Amino acid sequence: MQPVFPIPFNKATFYALDVVPNPSNEDKLVQIIDPEFSSVCPKTGLPDYGRVILRYIPNANCVELKAWKLYLRSFYGVGIFHEAATQAITEQFVKVVFPKWVNITVDWGARGGLHTTTSVTWDMNEGYVASVDKFQCDVFLEHTKNWHNM
Numbered sequence: 001m002q003p004v005f006p007i008p009f010n011k012a013t014f015y016a017l018d019v020v021p022n023p024s025n026e027d028k029l030v031q032i033i034d035p036e037f038s039s040v041c042p043k044t045g046l047p048d049y050g051r052v053i054l055r056y057i058p059n060a061n062c063v064e065l066k067a068w069k070l071y072l073r074s075f076y077g078v079g080i081f082h083e084a085a086t087q088a089i090t091e092q093f094v095k096v097v098f099p100k101w102v103n104i105t106v107d108w109g110a111r112g113g114l115h116t117t118t119s120v121t122w123d124m125n126e127g128y129v130a131s132v133d134k135f136q137c138d139v140f141l142e143h144t145k146n147w148h149n150m
Contacts, residue, residue: 006040006079009088015070017096019061027100030062031055034072037106042079049109050082052089056102059124063097082108086118100124 034052041048052072054063071092075085090104105119121129 006042006045007077008042009078009080009084012074012078014074014092016067017071017092018064018067019097020064022058022060022062027057029055029057032063032065032068034069037072037075039075039085040077040079041111042081045079046111048082048085048111051107053105053107054093054102055104056093056097057100059098059100061097063093082106082116082118086120090120090122094122098124 032054034054037050037052039048039050040046054068056063072089080088086104086106089106090102093099093102093104099122101121101123103119103121105117108116108118123129
């Protein structure tokens with residue numbers, strides 16, 4: 001838990017991510033979903049809740065699950081915008097785990113009648129990419145079903 005509420009992102013203390021060796025060199029898609037992510041809007045101080053969907057193809061290492069969970073819990077009380085939170089999580093994951101490919105999507109809870117989904121994709125050969133490819137998380141499409149702009 002953070003010592004001040006809300007704490008600015010640049011003054012927050014985050015639990016360190018850790019890795020375990022990848023048990024094989026074969027490509028595999030790993031998906032980890034955290035349904036309990038929480039941060040705070042830096043402008044209003046209101047809580048933000050979201051579901052973090054991590055999808056990645058490991059390189060030499062896999063993320064250690066307890067460290068991943070505790071790292072995400074470190075955002076509790078941190079004032080950060082949705083887009084910045086998703087970017088920061090992805091940057092730290094890439095820095096520590098260095099996967100072949102990663103997509104991190106945060107499906108934020110609705111606030112003020114608006115629902116937001118943010119997503120960042122990184123590829124070891126291309127860096128940050130503007131669109132997700134064959135591994136795209138269907139959460140984007142799920143929220144547009146049965147909506148008609150008439």
